[in-house]
Amino acid sequence: xxxxxxxxxxxxxxxxxxxxxxxxxxxxxxxxxxxxxxxxxxxxxxxxxxxxxxxxxxxxxxxxxxxxxxxxxxxxxxxxxxxxxxxxxxxxxxxxxxxxxxxxxxxxxxxxxxxxxxxxxxxxxxxxxxxxxxxxxxxxxxxxxxxxxxxxxxxxxxxxxxxxxxxxxxxxxxxxxxxxxxxxxxxxxxxxxxxxxxxxxxxxxxxxxxxxxxxxxxxxxxxxxxxxxxxxxxxxxxxxxxxxxxxxxxxxxxxxxxxxxxxxxxxxxxxxxxxxxxxxxxxxxxxxxxxxxxxxxxxxxxxxxxxxxxxxxxxxxxxxxxxxxxxxxxxxxxxxxxxxxxxxxxxxxxxxxxxxxxxxxxxxxxxxxxxxxxxxxxxxxxxxxxxxxxxxxxxxxxxxxxxxxxxxxxxxxxxxxxxxxxxxxxxxxxxxxxxxxxxx
RNA sequence: CGGGGCAUAGCGCAGUCUGGUAGCGCAUCUGCUUUGGGAGCAGAGGGUCGCAGGUUCAAAUCCUGCUGCCCCGACCA
Numbered sequence: 288x289x290x291x292x293x294x295x296x297x298x299x300x301x302x303x304x305x306x307x308x309x310x311x312x313x314x315x316x317x318x319x320x321x322x323x324x325x326x327x328x329x330x331x332x333x334x335x336x337x338x339x340x341x342x343x344x345x346x347x348x349x350x351x352x353x354x355x356x357x358x359x360x361x362x363x364x365x366x367x368x369x370x371x372x373x374x375x376x377x378x379x380x381x382x383x384x385x386x387x388x389x390x391x392x393x394x395x396x397x398x399x400x401x402x403x404x405x406x407x408x409x410x411x412x413x414x415x416x417x418x419x420x421x422x423x424x425x426x427x428x429x430x431x432x433x434x435x436x437x438x439x440x441x442x443x444x445x446x447x448x449x450x451x452x453x454x455x456x457x458x459x460x461x462x463x464x465x466x467x468x469x470x471x472x473x474x475x476x477x478x479x480x481x482x483x484x485x486x487x488x489x490x491x492x493x494x495x496x497x498x499x500x501x502x503x504x505x506x507x508x509x510x511x512x513x514x515x516x517x518x519x520x521x522x523x524x525x526x527x528x529x530x531x532x533x534x535x536x537x538x539x540x541x542x543x544x545x546x547x548x549x550x551x552x553x554x555x556x557x558x559x560x561x562x563x564x565x566x567x568x569x570x571x572x573x574x575x576x577x578x579x580x581x582x583x584x585x586x587x588x589x590x591x592x593x594x595x596x597x598x599x600x601x602x603x604x605x606x607x608x609x610x611x612x613x614x615x616x617x618x619x620x621x622x623x624x625x626x627x628x629x630x631x632x633x634x635x636x637x638x639x640x641x642x643x644x645x646x647x648x649x650x651x652x653x654x655x656x657x658x659x660x661x662x663x664x665x666x667x668x669x670x671x672x673x674x675x676x677x678x679x680x681x682x683x684x685x686x687x688x689x690x691x692x693x694x695x696x697x698x699x700x701x702x703x704x705x706x707x708x709x710x711x712x713x714x715x716x717x718x719x720x721x722x723x724x725x726x727x
Numbered sequence: 728c729g730g731g732g733c734a735u736a737g738c739g740c741a742g743u744c745u746g747g748u749a750g751c752g753c754a755u756c757u758g759c760u761u762u763g764g765g766a767g768c769a770g771a772g773g774g775u776c777g778c779a780g781g782u783u784c785a786a787a788u789c790c791u792g793c794u795g796c797c798c799c800g801a802c803c804a
Binding site for chain 1: 728733738739740753761762763764765766796798804
């Protein structure tokens with residue numbers, strides 16, 4: 288992509304409404320634009336990141352056996368009356384009337400709808416287990432939206448829903464998502480730690496929040512330091528291996544980890560001094576088992592092997608890609624701008640032609656641009672006639688993992704400069720060497 | 728919802744107290760020069776001063792009402 292043909296409205300100055308770093312940088316880097324309180328338009332650069340995150344989430348959901356569908360954003364109030372949540376949900380739910388004065392709502396979550404879809408078609412235990420998910424916009428009318436897309440009113444969420452015959456089956460379904468989440472966050476370049484979460488009226492130990500550590504995180508967390516080095520389950524993990532998955536979950540839950548709300552001072556004190564880790568964190572995922580909370584009142588039943596009809600055991604599993612965009616920035620930036628982890632970077636390479644119009648730099652830049660494109664790297668080619676300083680500043684701000692700098696001085700010696708964003712590594716290489724280096 | 732604050736050009740702000748017909752920096756456009764860390768000079772364009780009333784010869788400025796947005800707290804992926 289040529290920068291001159293792209294839409295990248297970067298801001299030189301910091302908008303005054305943004306006071307956390309990810310919000311500031313997302314606005315300055317031209318990723319988002321606020322349209323209302325807690326409601327954002329995703330500009331091209333931001334959308335690319337959002338889509339890359341969603342793609343990784345999707346791959347890992349599929350790997351774990353979940354099946355994608357897409358439910359609407361608008362739901363009918365009737366459905367929510369079945370579960371009793373229409374009145375229980377309160378003002379967080381955005382309620383809408385259509386032209387016939389029918390009561391509708393913009394979905395804050397989809398338990399009711401997925402239960403309705405399930406019960407319409409699934410009647411036998413033989414069709415279980417089943418896990419259905421979608422990645423869809425949600426709306427929760429937060430009292431006070433803040434922190435940009437970290438806590439917005441409209442947000443993108445991957446929500447998966449599992450259906451099992453009994454609690455044992457549901458536990459395995461839960462474990463599948465647990466492991467999928469470990470893999471998902473690791474692939475995004477994050478270290479997420481599963482922490483015991485509130486299970487509500489259901490009780491038990493089947494609810495975890497996945498928290499990433501970031502200095503600017505909103506909640507205080509306490510855990511054993513060993514979590515930082517725990518191994519991530521590999522791509523070859525067999526998700527149908529019940530005992531194998533349970534072992535992974537057991538080891539990942541064997542040590543103390545809790546947010547301040549669930550913090551147990553005594554258990555934390557029991558950790559040896561050098562192994563304590565107290566930090567700030569951001570919740571990026573939440574999984575829980577809720578049994579027959581919706582299936583029973585809504586009549587989502589299957590016929591069991593013994594011929595009886597039983598309500599299915601369900602769980603739900605959320606990840607917020609639009610929050611993750613901000614969380615990734617909170618976890619990876621410096622004073623100059625964003626430092627994207629490679630798997631989610633909107634482009635792989637920033638190619639800076641320092642003197643557009645100069646025959647030598649134009650030719651070398653185009654050669655690199657095309658060669659990297661052929662090698663499957665996405666390049667943002669800065670072919671604008673800005674001055675070098677402005678180009679460096681923009682490239683640092685938007686944080687692409689590689690920078691290739693083509694200037695008249697270097698080219699006089701047949702060299703271009705290759706830099707890694709986020710480190711001081713820089714090398715002077717020939718055009719061919721630079722292409723090979725960056726294309727890996 | 729309680730408490731605090733803001734609204735003037737795309738962004739950041741001054742002007743409001745003390746009413747006199749809107750300004751600065753950056754950005755944008757034109758020209759020339761410049762080209763390795765947010766260039767220089769010259770010129771230009773861009774505003775129903777958040778909205779609606781009111782007071783006044785005259786309102787960004789004073790009065791009344793409304794709206795939007797931000798921050799702190801209680802709530803959330």
